[in-house]
Amino acid sequence: MEIHGFNKTTLLDYPEHVACTVFTGHCNMRCPFCHNGDLVLMPGGQPAVSEEEFFAFLNKRKNVLEGVAITGGEPTLQKDLPVFIAKIKETGLLVKLDSNGMKPEILRTLIEEKLVDYLAMDIKSDKAHYGECTGLPGIDLKPVEESVSLLMENRVPYEFRTTVLKPFHNRETFEGIADWIGGCERYFLQSYVDSHRILRDFLPDEEKAKYPAEFTAYTPEEMKEFEMLLLNRGMKSVHVRGIAE
Numbered sequence: 478m479e480i481h482g483f484n485k486t487t488l489l490d491y492p493e494h495v496a497c498t499v500f501t502g503h504c505n506m507r508c509p510f511c512h513n514g515d516l517v518l519m520p521g522g523q524p525a526v527s528e529e530e531f532f533a534f535l536n537k538r539k540n541v542l543e544g545v546a547i548t549g550g551e552p553t554l555q556k557d558l559p560v561f562i563a564k565i566k567e568t569g570l571l572v573k574l575d576s577n578g579m580k581p582e583i584l585r586t587l588i589e590e591k592l593v594d595y596l597a598m599d600i601k602s603d604k605a606h607y608g609e610c611t612g613l614p615g616i617d618l619k620p621v622e623e624s625v626s627l628l629m630e631n632r633v634p635y636e637f638r639t640t641v642l643k644p645f646h647n648r649e650t651f652e653g654i655a656d657w658i659g660g661c662e663r664y665f666l667q668s669y670v671d672s673h674r675i676l677r678d679f680l681p682d683e684e685k686a687k688y689p690a691e692f693t694a695y696t697p698e699e700m701k702e703f704e705m706l707l708l709n710r711g712m713k714s715v716h717v718r719g720i721a722e
């Protein structure tokens with residue numbers, strides 16, 4: 478496993494659990510607003526943590542932690558992910574995995590082998606705008622659609638979530654998302670938070686120029702309006718994450 482750091486304790490990354498978070502390098506998407514741009518574009522240049530070091534930490538802390546959240550980058554690109562997770566599960570801790578859904582076959586294996594306790598999958602946009610949101614014009618959406626269908630079989634607790642920002646999301650986006658994943662168990666809208674590590678800023682100038690100089694979050698009121706739109710369009714469960722109620 479290519480581990481590029483871990484957060485020793487988080488109350489935010491694994492819903493309802495005290496967890497640590499492991500960051501993996503590389504991704505097969507290029508979302509310009511990605512807040513781990515360096516981990517995606519230049520993973521080799523980031524400090525690495527050995528598995529030995531991680532498991533030494535985990536074994537010391539397993540009595541105070543309830544779970545491990547594995548995020549990225551895109552963790553399903555790590556060839557030994559199932560083995561790594563199996564080792565975590567030997568400690569008795571729960572495992573949550575974050576994924577962009579581009580590798581449904583890996584997600585299927587992890588579910589069938591009962592290696593994940595919670596899956597969080599990004600829904601970047603409605604289908605029509607997936608390419609511009611992920612920096613992959615002409616993206617083949619079949620793997621993402623397959624992952625969506627797989628999670629909606631409900632064999633493991635899961636959530637879908639969208640990081641919401643201007644200029645990528647608007648009412649039309651959420652109408653499309655509601656029509657796509659409307660029957661899902663849990664859907665979260667997450668407000669965009671600006672960071673000094675966004676992917677766009679690491680791109681060469683000619684690519685950077687394709688994007689606006691600033692990405693901006695919607696206000697809490699606007700986020701609640703999107704939530705209402707989704708509920709009115711028939712979504713079962715929608716929540717806005719990270720804003721004061």
Ligand code: SF4
Binds near residue numbers: 512550
């Ligand atoms: S935000 Fe996009 S580019 Fe960044 S890790 Fe997630 S899927 Fe990859």
